[in-house]
Amino acid sequence: MLITRIEKDGLMGRKTGNALATPIAGALGADVRGIDLSEPLSDDVWAALETAFLDHKVLAIRDQTLDPATFLAFSKRWGDVHFYPYMDGLPEEPEVFEILAKPDAQRIFGNRWHSDQMYDPTPVKVTLLYAKDLPPVGGDTLFSNLELAYEHLSDGMKTMLSGLKIYCDGADKSRYGGMSREQWYAKGGMAEKLNAPEQEPVIGIHPLIRTHPETGRKCLYIGDQVQRFDGMSAEDSKPLLDYLMKHIERPEFTCRVQWEPGTLVLWDNRCTCHYAIADYAGHTRRMHRVTIAGDVPV
Numbered sequence: 001m002l003i004t005r006i007e008k009d010g011l012m013g014r015k016t017g018n019a020l021a022t023p024i025a026g027a028l029g030a031d032v033r034g035i036d037l038s039e040p041l042s043d044d045v046w047a048a049l050e051t052a053f054l055d056h057k058v059l060a061i062r063d064q065t066l067d068p069a070t071f072l073a074f075s076k077r078w079g080d081v082h083f084y085p086y087m088d089g090l091p092e093e094p095e096v097f098e099i100l101a102k103p104d105a106q107r108i109f110g111n112r113w114h115s116d117q118m119y120d121p122t123p124v125k126v127t128l129l130y131a132k133d134l135p136p137v138g139g140d141t142l143f144s145n146l147e148l149a150y151e152h153l154s155d156g157m158k159t160m161l162s163g164l165k166i167y168c169d170g171a172d173k174s175r176y177g178g179m180s181r182e183q184w185y186a187k188g189g190m191a192e193k194l195n196a197p198e199q200e201p202v203i204g205i206h207p208l209i210r211t212h213p214e215t216g217r218k219c220l221y222i223g224d225q226v227q228r229f230d231g232m233s234a235e236d237s238k239p240l241l242d243y244l245m246k247h248i249e250r251p252e253f254t255c256r257v258q259w260e261p262g263t264l265v266l267w268d269n270r271c272t273c274h275y276a277i278a279d280y281a282g283h284t285r286r287m288h289r290v291t292i293a294g295d296v297p298v
């Protein structure tokens with residue numbers, strides 16, 4: 001199967017990297033070492049970081065020691081904070097919230113391929129996730145490059161998909177085995193962070209082929225928060241959605257970030273999907289997260 005794909009597509013890969021960022025896979029993702037985010041960054045370093053972010057889409061900045069206030073201050077350099085609609089933040093920094101998996105957690109937050117808050121009319125631009133407590137092994141995060149996924153569709157498929165819109169409903173219970181988000185989060189041990197029940201769920205309807213507002217590159221904007229195509233039933237949408245979801249999971253489009261103590265990862269939700277791996281039963285994993293507001297997808 002892989003041979004056939006290589007014959008069809010050619011070998012994938014890239015050869016970029018700048019002084020700051022070292023690629024971790026052929027498809028996307030880079031490690032950044034040697035900077036201290038608790039200190040002000042020079043204009044040169046900041047510019048290199050921004051370039052690396054657009055080039056690599058996922059940056060794992062290693063060896064940081066950040067309290068919530070410092071983490072938030074760095075996060076805000078990427079834009080305005082986008083509040084996560086379903087949870088409260090930390091008491092000391094409400095714009096930072098905690099992703100927690102306790103040793104007996106029965107579900108893991110983010111354990112499905114998605115871009116953050118696709119169900120919002122203006123989905124998240126950047127997510128920043130900082131490791132607080134890690135399991136001894138496991139708990140990695142996978143990322144997929146949705147631009148590569150788009151580029152490796154046939155021309156006929158690209159034409160067929162070009163007018164489609166995705167319909168995403170943040171309150172859709174079918175994604176949670178019929179449970180509410182509240183029940184679902186509680187299974188992971190995160191109930192204490194729930195927002196007020198009157199918090200409005202939101203619906204996003206977006207182009208399936210999305211153009212990046214900064215690079216102009218097209219991507220296949222899809223994830224498990226898509227219920228159906230706009231104007232089509234869920235039943236009619238399912239075969240094509242299933243095909244596209246399988247397509248974005250191709251290993252050649254992905255990278256795997258292995259967390260280390262002090263790692264902060266930021267990713268571009270406008271052209272990537274991610275998946276938190278649930279392989280550390282019996283251990284705690286605790287992360288701090290900030291999400292940055294994006295714009296209306298076009």
Ligand code: SIN
Pocket residue numbers: 099109110111116127129140141274275276277287
């Ligand atoms: C997320 O989906 O935002 C969380 C990813 C992770 O915990 O690795």
